[in-house]
């Protein structure tokens with residue numbers, strides 16, 4: 001991989017036709033160390049599992065492995081095969097609650113996976129049938145907990161209703177001689193640490209009603225990162241809420257506490273350098289978009305932090321709000337923003353979009369023949385950080401000095417919508 005001091009150096013040294021993922025390996029290592037130090041140094045057994053889906057790039061997996069992470073949450077046979085190819089001794093947990101029968105067989109027989117999630121009795125029956133009633137399965141029941149405080153709620157699709165959960169947990173206990181546990185997901189980008197404690201209280205009620213002594217409580221992912229307009233509480237608050245929630249649960253001293261961070265381990269590591277192919281007023285046509293690394297900018301309307309880089313010459317000090325279009329012919333390939341950039345942005349400039357390490361590169365498709373992303377190492381700091389590598393807050397232009405900023409020009413529309 002090529003290495004540059006910063007994305008601006010890359011812009012100055014060579015123009016790139018495709019979007020470029022600028023990765024900061026150290027940011028992944030720092031986040032991994034925080035999770036390991038916080039959760040693994042307890043008097044009871046704990047595990048930190050990386051949710052591979054957030055970013056399955058080999059450099060990420062290598063960095064996490066080098067930082068000592070050995071447990072991984074995988075969601076498909078391809079993710080399992082990827083892990084087995086590169087890290088044969090990694091412990092894999094197939095945490096997707098609904099799997100195809102062939103995926104269960106491949107995971108169990110071809111790849112030695114023994115830990116499986118399920119969220120209904122039918123899936124438990126599948127697990128038993130496809131593993132020949134194996135008694136060595138670690139079975140984790142995914143609960144549908146109420147998720148308040150998550151920016152991207154994950155309720156609805158997965159999770160057993162709490163009134164059906166005790167029977168499902170008991171069925172799991174009867175189905176295996178190995179461990180059983182409960183898990184949940186409070187929703188991605190969870191802005192409230194108390195959501196974990198509340199979910200753990202719900203899990204506790206299920207456990208009591210079932211009469212099962214669980215071996216594992218898995219609090220899932222949901223740990224946040226920093227984006228414009230979303231400044232989460234410090235990571236320590238999340239750890240405190242979870243450790244206090246675990247303390248409140250009447251589980252045995254051997255019960256393991258698991259967590260499955262995805263976003264929080266990788267989000268801040270990567271920014272993507274995109275090129276402006278055309279400007280029409282406040283619309284910038286970039287060589288990356290919602291079919292590339294910017295899915296959440298379209299579908300969740302997230303405003304990612306941006307910086308303008310120009311190979312030669314100065315850029316305007318005045319900021320203006322822009323919206324982006326991606327390179328495909330689909331008009332849905334639109335990122336409304338607003339993204340604040342120098343007023344004189346022009347064709348050939350590069351827009352660096354930050355905080356795209358999670359669910360960014362991982363979401364890229366080949367639609368319309370686009371989606372080729374180069375990856376380079378950079379040495380500068382992330383645009384923001386939950387771990388002290390950069391400010392833990394991204395200020396929006398209205399919070400800055402009004403004199404250097406041109407006001408956003410669509411307040412009228414906004415007012416009408418609010419009525």
Ligand SMILES: Cc1ncc(COP(=O)(O)O)c(C=O)c1O
Pocket residue numbers: 051053054073095096185187188189220221222223260261262263264358
């Ligand atoms: C089962 C499971 N665990 C962990 C994660 C990671 O979540 P996050 O990236 O919000 O930490 C996900 C994400 O969808 C998930 O489905």
